[in-house]
Amino acid sequence: MEKQTVIVIGAGxxxxxxxxxxxQAGWHVYLNDLQTELIERGLAAIRKNLAHQVExxxxxxxxxxxxxxxxxxxxxxEDAAGAEMVVEAATENMKVKKEIxxxxxxxxxxxxxxxxxxxxxxxxxxxxxxDRPENVIGMHFMNPVPVMKxxxxxxxxxxxxxxxxxxxxxxxxxxxxAVEVNDFPGFVSNRVLMPMINEAVYTLYEGVATxxxxxxxxxxxxxxxMGPLTLADFIGLDTCLYIMETLHEGFGDDKYRPCPxxxxxxxxGWLGRKTGRGFYTYE
Ligand SMILES: CC(=O)CC(=O)SCCNC(=O)CCNC(=O)[C@H](O)C(C)(C)COP(=O)(O)OP(=O)(O)OC[C@H]1O[C@@H](n2cnc3c(N)ncnc32)[C@H](O)[C@@H]1OP(=O)(O)O
Ligand SMILES: NC(=O)C1=CN([C@@H]2O[C@H](COP(=O)(O)OP(=O)(O)OC[C@H]3O[C@@H](n4cnc5c(N)ncnc54)[C@H](OP(=O)(O)O)[C@@H]3O)[C@@H](O)[C@H]2O)C=CC1
Numbered sequence: 001m002e003k004q005t006v007i008v009i010g011a012g013x014x015x016x017x018x019x020x021x022x023x024q025a026g027w028h029v030y031l032n033d034l035q036t037e038l039i040e041r042g043l044a045a046i047r048k049n050l051a052h053q054v055e056x057x058x059x060x061x062x063x064x065x066x067x068x069x070x071x072x073x074x075x076x077x078e079d080a081a082g083a084e085m086v087v088e089a090a091t092e093n094m095k096v097k098k099e100i101x102x103x104x105x106x107x108x109x110x111x112x113x114x115x116x117x118x119x120x121x122x123x124x125x126x127x128x129x130x131d132r133p134e135n136v137i138g139m140h141f142m143n144p145v146p147v148m149k150x151x152x153x154x155x156x157x158x159x160x161x162x163x164x165x166x167x168x169x170x171x172x173x174x175x176x177x178a179v180e181v182n183d184f185p186g187f188v189s190n191r192v193l194m195p196m197i198n199e200a201v202y203t204l205y206e207g208v209a210t211x212x213x214x215x216x217x218x219x220x221x222x223x224x225x226m227g228p229l230t231l232a233d234f235i236g237l238d239t240c241l242y243i244m245e246t247l248h249e250g251f252g253d254d255k256y257r258p259c260p261x262x263x264x265x266x267x268x269g270w271l272g273r274k275t276g277r278g279f280y281t282y283e
């Protein structure tokens with residue numbers, strides 16, 4: 001198979017997971033972030049995951065080394081000039097993403113797929129800042145990327161069939177199952193998931209039960225692998241808040257209003273697992 005190159009923009013929990021699965025599928029990967037330390041943190045997470053696979057004999061140490069050799073740190077978007085695909089996984093903020101996509105227009109070759117891993121933001125609006133909106137598409141991986149099977153593919157208003165097919169085939173080659181959805185706030189995944197999480201936060205805020213009780217009810221009663229407050233910490237409370245704000249603004253419906261407790265925690269810098277504190281505390 002011809003070796004292909006992808007640039008993954010944002011080396012946070014999603015970007016590092018996306019880089020890992022591409023590299024494990026044989027792609028060359030530029031892992032891009034603003035600072036070298038952030039890329040190093042992402043690479044450290046990948047090394048840890050690969051070490052676990054070696055320990056479990058799911059991967060040989062030679063394969064691990066080959067995967068690691070396909071990962072190149074990048075702090076310049078100019079590296080998009082040498083890629084066949086871009087997957088943007090920077091912070092869930094329209095201003096940040098528009099700036100990235102605007103810059104990509106001047107750098108990436110014309111036929112490059114410009115995919116975003118956004119959780120909720122409109123693909124069509126993002127596409128409109130580029131000189132090639134037909135190449136822009138949502139390629140929404142789930143967290144943790146190496147484990148979760150789904151990729152939600154989101155077509156913008158003018159995404160071409162060719163770009164859709166390329167992303168669909170790529171998801172399959174990464175061992176994922178793609179599901180096609182249209183471009184509306186939160187798509188399907190977060191339109192359904194995030195109001196449940198937000199309601200769990202309201203349940204805590206209104207004193208209906210303790211955080212442990214709320215999580216236990218949903219785990220044991222509904223067979224969810226994680227309770228909603230544990231899951232919110234896992235996703236990142238900033239990301240949860242941004243998604244609720246996108247739903248609230250996008251639909252103009254108060255049923256999506258973010259719980260004030262969620263906003264308070266984010267303002268306090270309690271972003272969940274990634275900062276060591278959210279609804280729970282972490283080592
Ligand atoms: C916000 C959005 O836009 C969209 C989203 O992503 S929403 C979030 C979607 N994700 C979820 O809902 C996740 C819900 N939680 C789960 O499915 C499970 O708790 C879980 C898969 C995370 C962990 O599973 P578990 O059975 O409780 O724990 P554990 O036995 O430790 O892990 C199972 C496997 O996953 C792996 N794993 C767990 N966490 C991992 C991580 N962060 N990265 C890589 N691998 C991981 C483990 O190494 C283990 O692999 P092996 O079987 O090879 O040992
Ligand atoms: N968390 C989740 O469960 C899921 C998240 N997503 C989506 O994936 C994206 C990333 O989320 P996640 O990985 O959790 O977030 P993280 O906060 O873990 O990582 C985001 C990374 O992007 C970096 N970044 C910010 N601006 C830029 C830029 N201009 N260029 C390059 N890198 C930049 C951040 O750096 P710094 O810290 O310095 O700002 C940070 O390292 C978001 O759009 C989110 O909605 C999708 C599915 C699931």
